[in-house]
Amino acid sequence: MKVVPEVKRPYQSTLRGAQAQSTREAVIDASARLFVEKGYAATSIEEIAAAAGVSRATVFTSVGGKAKLLKTALDVAIVGDDAPIALPDRPRSKSIRAEPDPRKYLALYAELVTEIDARLAGIHEAVRGAAGVDPDARTLWESHLAQHRQGAANVISDLTRKGGIRKDLDPESAADIVWLLGPGVYHMLVNRRGWSPERFQAWLTETFISQLLPAEPVRSRRAAPIVRGSRARAASRRRLSN
Structure with missing residues (x-):
């Protein structure tokens, strides 16, 4: 058979x-x-x-x-x-990098960071705590910090291609600012201090823009036209007659 x-x-x-x-x-x-x-x-x-x-x-x-x-x-x-799929290879990240305007780019990036930090802040703190008691966790923590710092450096590279950061700010210091404003700050302000995610996102956007980009030029008010000659005398007579 x-x-x-x-x-x-x-x-x-x-x-x-x-x-x-x-x-x-x-x-x-x-x-x-x-x-x-x-x-x-x-x-x-x-x-x-x-x-x-x-x-x-x-x-x-x-x-x-x-x-x-x-x-x-x-x-x-x-x-x-x-x-x-790594974060930089995901469609959302690619879409943000494609934004040519530096301010819009940072606003989109701050939105993404806020969404990530809402998921990440708790386990970020757990890994930080574990690093003090477990060698494997310490290795993970150091790797996590290094990857986050590299991501911050990539943001500054993007900004440089889109028009540049402040002239008085070197790229390394700029990357340090982005690196600092990560899940630990979200944890302190949202999880500990009770900020809403919306408030955090608005603050993060403004902080990124003010700390990293050149200030926008202040537009002066247009001066009132100076009236001379016969037009000035006619205007003066009208005021006196009233």
Whole structure:
């Protein structure tokens, strides 16, 4: 009797892939939430598994150990999803870079930063705290800071191509300003001080523009025309007659 090999149906593979991705997302979400709420050191794999509704083994097979979970949670917070596409390569970033006007460019960039920081600020602080107690977390923190600084330098390069930054500001100092105004500032002003995201975005836009770009020239009011000769005498007589 000839044995016919079983042919896997495409929809079965697709379904399994979707289920695996759903499980992975649940684990990432649970780990990010617990790292923010409890801290990295105080969070166990068992707690993450329980929060995600999976087994301990599934946490490892779907994502990895605690260090991998922390890195993945940070990466997802930055870009907004688990797709392997870097932030500069995403359509939103490309659209912002295509804006030729420096002020509009910074306004669009501030809008994007505000949206990212709303997701990122909590896990950013969790990674900062973990860096003090775990060598892997320290490595992640240093890498995160370096990537953020490089992103800031890229913004200044964009501005230079679009017309330039203030003449009294060197590119390195300008990049430091952009780097400074990141998720840590959002955390302090929005999460701690109670600013609304809208207020933060407006402030960030104005701060970027005022700190990085040359001041716009002040338009003087047009002077009133000077009336001379017979026209002046006629105007004077009219005033006297009134």
